[in-house]
Amino acid sequence: MSIIEIDHVSMHFNMSKEKVGSLKEYMIKFLKRQLMFEDFTALDNITLTIESGDVFGIVGLNGSGKSTLLKIISGILKPTTGTVRVVGSIAPLIELGAGFDLDLTARENIFLNGSVLGFSRELMREKFEEIVDFSELREFIDVPMKNFSSGMIARIGFAIATITRPEILIVDEILAVGDFHFQKKCEERISQLMAGGTTVIIVSHTLAQIRRLCRHVMWLEKGKVRMIGTTKEVCDAYEQE
């Protein structure tokens, strides 16, 4: 059964050289007929189906459209054309700790971030201890987060985002932060979720990681699909380039 269906999706951006930020500028430009935009195609006619329970990797160089595609899947961006159909809940680990207010304490932020992700208050109360334990930051729980290091922030963010068993987990290069002890812990948590039937989408520049975790891989190049197939096929071809 397919859990994500991406049908002929394209994403265009208006890359106006200078941002027209005010009404005055807009009027002047409009009158001078300078309101020209340079069209930039971030994704070009992508069609893709991801089966439920799959672990799907996306590889490609910087600027090939990986993150844009993830943002479209998680609903942050609307594609210019084409449709996306997603069945089930998504935990996007695109940016850990989105919505942390660094002036607030870690405790307050855990609840705030929980509601940003759409979790209920009861669930957060129930899982609070588990989050603190996983992040191993109990002694800093009432410290304002502006005093935290980026690794510590990532720990809390990861702990919150994986607290429920989502149907789809989107992981964008986040395992690069944190020390290797925590990276290992994250990978274990992801493996647990996979064993429970969660569909995982991973973007990574570490091919070893992709090879270790994924079953299918897509190779994006300048917004186009270069290749979709099993991990070995695609990774081998990608490495050859």
Add this chain to the structure above:
Amino acid sequence: MKPRLEVFLRYRYLLQDLIVKDIKVKYRRSVLGLLWSILNPLFMMLVITAVFERIFKIKVENFPIYYLTGSSIFNFFSEGTQLAMGSVFGASSLIKKVYIPKYIFPLEKVMFAFVNFMFSLVAVIIMFVVLRFPVPWTVVLFVIPAIYVLVFSIGVGLILSAMSVFFRDIVHLYSVLVVAWQYLTPIMYSYDSLPEAVQLFMCFNPMYYFVLYFRDVTMYGIVPGFDLNITCMAFALCSLLAGLLVFKKKQDKFILFI
């Protein structure tokens, strides 16, 4: 319609959390904290009463209360809409990273202003007591105009927040406009003191009706009739509808401009 409602219910905790956060941030590092929500209107009332009643000799009975009731409801509107206006581009870091229904942000700001408004009503109660004002029983109906203004402000806030993403000029323009609007609404003077020509124009000013309604129930013991209710409701619902339409049409483009 049903999935939309479900999404809204799912994010109601976020709405709550953001309101609480705003209150915390507003009073951070102030000794008197929440008390300022009450003190501020009281001080303003002293200043305005001194200027308008003593210097300009404006003849309105119970001027301090007359001013306080009018200004508290108008300030609710102006604070709510002005905060809502900046709410979407102010939340750019969130909108770029996670999926959240975007109307949450203007909605939250207007509701935050509503909470502030409720606190400022304590100032009105204090003046009732200090001036030994005979409070009519209709005062309990004060919630009705408050809700009209809430709905009206949400509509205006949605429009402003969507437009200000594309043109920041709106922010500066509106801050002037809202002051002009305040002076065009009978808050510091009475409706009767206006020239007849201006009185005719008043029927286009929704805030005039809301202020009228609020004073009728809190000061004059009048239960507003069918006409006034329908007028207020029409203004509020039209604003909300227009707000939703504009916002819905524009919201997918926000992320490209913030």
